[in-house]
Amino acid sequence: MSPRKVVVTRQLIEPAQKLLEAASDLELIQWPTDQPCDRSWLLEQAKGASGILLMLSDKCDKELMDAAGDTLKVIASFSVGTDHVDREAIRERKIRLGYTPSALTDAVADLTVMLILMAQRRAGEAMGKVLTGQWPQMPWSPLLMTGPQIRGTTVGFLGFGRIAQATLQRLIPFGISKALYLTSKPGQPAKEDHYGLLKEGSIPVSPASDWKQLAAESDVVVVGCALTPSTRHIVNSEFFHQMKKLAVLVNIARGPVVDTDALVSALETGDIFGAGLDVIENEPNIQADHPLLKQPRCVLLPHVGSANIETREQMAVESVKNLLAGLKGEAMVNEVEP
Amino acid sequence: MSPRKVVVTRQLIEPAQKLLEAASDLELIQWPTDQPCDRSWLLEQAKGASGILLMLSDKCDKELMDAAGDTLKVIASFSVGTDHVDREAIRERKIRLGYTPSALTDAVADLTVMLILMAQRRAGEAMGKVLTGQWPQMPWSPLLMTGPQIRGTTVGFLGFGRIAQATLQRLIPFGISKALYLTSKPGQPAKEDHYGLLKEGSIPVSPASDWKQLAAESDVVVVGCALTPSTRHIVNSEFFHQMKKLAVLVNIARGPVVDTDALVSALETGDIFGAGLDVIENEPNIQADHPLLKQPRCVLLPHVGSANIETREQMAVESVKNLLAGLKGEAMVNEVEP
Structure with missing residues (x-):
């Protein structure tokens, strides 16, 4: 049997690259850098390939599948989401689709805690004062640059999956008093208790009866739910009006869950104390004059939730494993159901 | 007996102000805003006062004590340190000195965790890219904006008092593997185990034999020691050379413990991965062209370790209690030994 051709759209991180090169029964065609590959290169190389390992930035559409032809059996995507893949076309052609959703819980939960603290402690504003040379002229006063403390707070989770629960686990020794959560079944206990925090935990953890209760009682609101038609703009101006004036909002899920205009005006009017966002509507097309960037109490990061070295290594290794498993x-490790 | 005169150099946060006003046997003279008082006002009002409640920004020297005269029995300072007080003059005149060092453990430990995560996850650099409108042009690559993960790390504490131990307690559910610490007695177990982490903790916590071991083995170094002649510049270029290339340094103690020039060059040459500082040599005189501010992997905050609302309220209340207790x-609550 002649070696099966696989196309890989990047150079991978070392352990993944080694794993790939160790598969001696493959004809390996690989883009030579760790930057996005040219589309025309990909379409040309795909011809006759049995498998393609690609990134979020590589559109996996009918054009690509046609270019590959009938030989194509496996797509291994180095990504958590699969929005870049034409799922229907995959199904029709009986191509298997692997992805890498499971590696990033720690990385995102770490970042969530960071964003909560940054929003409460006004980290963006404080750094800005130093960077612009204002520190020498800041007259000290007892409430200078103060924010609310995390000890004693109620933390509300919109969505209560693995990342939210990993975040809660990290927050407990900061002295939070209570956690509330809202899933797609309001008032119902969460199905999974990933870290043993729900039944035997050291603080009360309970389902909110609705979004109003969650908004009104939380000192910290963490958005960690999937984006669906029913969660789009679930955090809107009504939600902000319910929130406490010293509360902060953190979004580590998907931008459109939060209504950006409503957030800008909640910060402007003081309906809430601050915000920490890793995602935002219309990302990455956020220009320097975006109205949210004028709010000193808002921290916005460029979607770096999973951006730690170990996580990306694990994702790369898993995408290679998915490719090889699919060919055999x-x-x-993780396959999208057809 | 005529009411005793007290001078208070600020308006205080509400609970403290109420406590002060409830003391009906006092003649209360108080600066009318929460901004620093005029020195000339203070010197004039001090005449005949029995007690003065003052801030870090009010110099408590012989000039002030002379202006007050023999009636002065109590200084209550709203501060953790007492560098602004002429301790010898206080002793000679048998004036009692109260201060407020105990309220801020939580606030500083919270900020320390925030700075560790910000240094590892490149928060300053990431925010900067968004603020300057670079997000739309950031081509995704697997290692884009990645930093080291906290899970599995060894955290080294230079100084291992209450704040360092409170920080360690918060870090455990992030999955750190091990803690090392160095006190003024290298190799000796810490005297106090504030949170039961040393004997019965879930991870190994042990004294380092010297600074070299601490520098070489830690993935995160937290500077939390007092500034003394033997700790000044203890973190210097030799220290940085020993550190791991993916390690981060966090300083929440006093600026001069870290040699700033050595830090700049360690960041420049890649001897360490990043840094998170709440304090720096020569603060607050840090201009916008300070060389450290050119290092994208360094986060510098304007000494806001204790800046949360609850902490400052507690400090204000304690300073009033110290004033009243001193007069009686x-x-x-906390008095400086003469």
Whole structure:
């Protein structure tokens, strides 16, 4: 049997690259850098390929599948989401699709705690004062640059999956008093208790009866739910009006869950104390004059939730494993159901 | 007996102000805003005062004590340090000195965790890219904006008092593997185990034999020691050379413990991965062209360690209690030994 051709759209991080190169029964065609590959290169190289390992930035559409032809059996995507893949076309052609959703819980939960603290402690504003040379002229006063403390707070989670629960686990020794959560079944206990915090935990953790209760009682609101038609703009001006004036909002999920205009005006009018965002509507097209960037109590990061070295290594290794497993007809680490 | 005169150099936060006003046997003279008082006003009003409640920004020297005269029995300072007080003059005149060092453990430990995560996850650099409108042009690559993960790290504490131990307590659910610490007695176990982490903790916590071991083995170094002649510049270029290339340095103690020039060059040459500082040599005189501010992997905050609302309220209340206790000859919450 002639070696099966695989196309890989990047150079991978070392452990993944080694794993890939160790598969001696493959004809390996690989883009030579760790920057996005040219589309025309990909379409040309895809011809006759059995598998393609690609990134979020590589559109996996009918054009690409047509270019590959009938030989194509496996797509291994180095990504948590699969928005860049034409799922229907994949199904029709019976191509298996692997992805890498499971590696990033720690990385995102770490970042969530960071954003909560940055929003409460006004980190963006404080750094800005130093960077612009204002520190020498800041007259000390007892409430200078103060924000609310995390000890004693109620933390409300919109969405209560693995990342939210990992965040809660990290917050407990900061002295939070209580956690509330809202899932798609308001008032119902969460199905999964990933870290044993719900039944035997050291603080009360309970489902909110609705979004109003969650908004009104939380000192910290963490948005960690999936984006669906029913969660789009669930955090809107009504939600902000319910929130406490010293509360902060953190979004580590998807931008459109939060109504950006409503957030800008909640910060402007003092309906809430601050915000920490890793995601925002219309990202990455955020220009320097975006109205949210004028709010000193808002921290906005460029979607770096999973950006730690170990996580990206693990994602790369898993995407190679998915590719190889798919070619051999074995079980992938994570496969999208057809 | 005529009411005793007290001078207070600010308007205080509400609970403290109420406590002060409830003391009906006092003639209360108080600066009318929460901004620093005029020195000339203070010197004039001090005449005949029995007690003065003052801030870090009010110099408590012989000139002030002379202006007050023999009536002065109590200084209550709203501060953790007492560098602004002429301790010898206080001793000679048998004036009692109260201060407020105990309220801020939580606030500083929270900020320390925030700075560790910001240094690892490149928060300053990431925010800067968004603020300057670079997000739309950031081509995604697997290692874009990545930093080291906290899970699995060894955290080294230079100084291991209450704040350092409170920080360690918060870090445990992030999955750190091990803690090392160095006190003024290298290799000796810490005297106090404030949170039960040393003997029965879930991870190994052990004294380092010397600074070299601490520098070489830690993925995160937290500077939390007092500034003394032997700790000044203890973190210098030799220290940075010993550190791991993916390690971060966090200083929440006093600026001069870290040699700033050595830090700039360690960041420039990649001897360490990043830094998070709440304090720096020569603060607050840090201009916008300070060389450290050109290092994208360094976060510098304007000494806001204790800046949360609850902490400052507690400090204000304690300073009033110290003032009142001093006037009555009772025990203060915290009094400086003469």
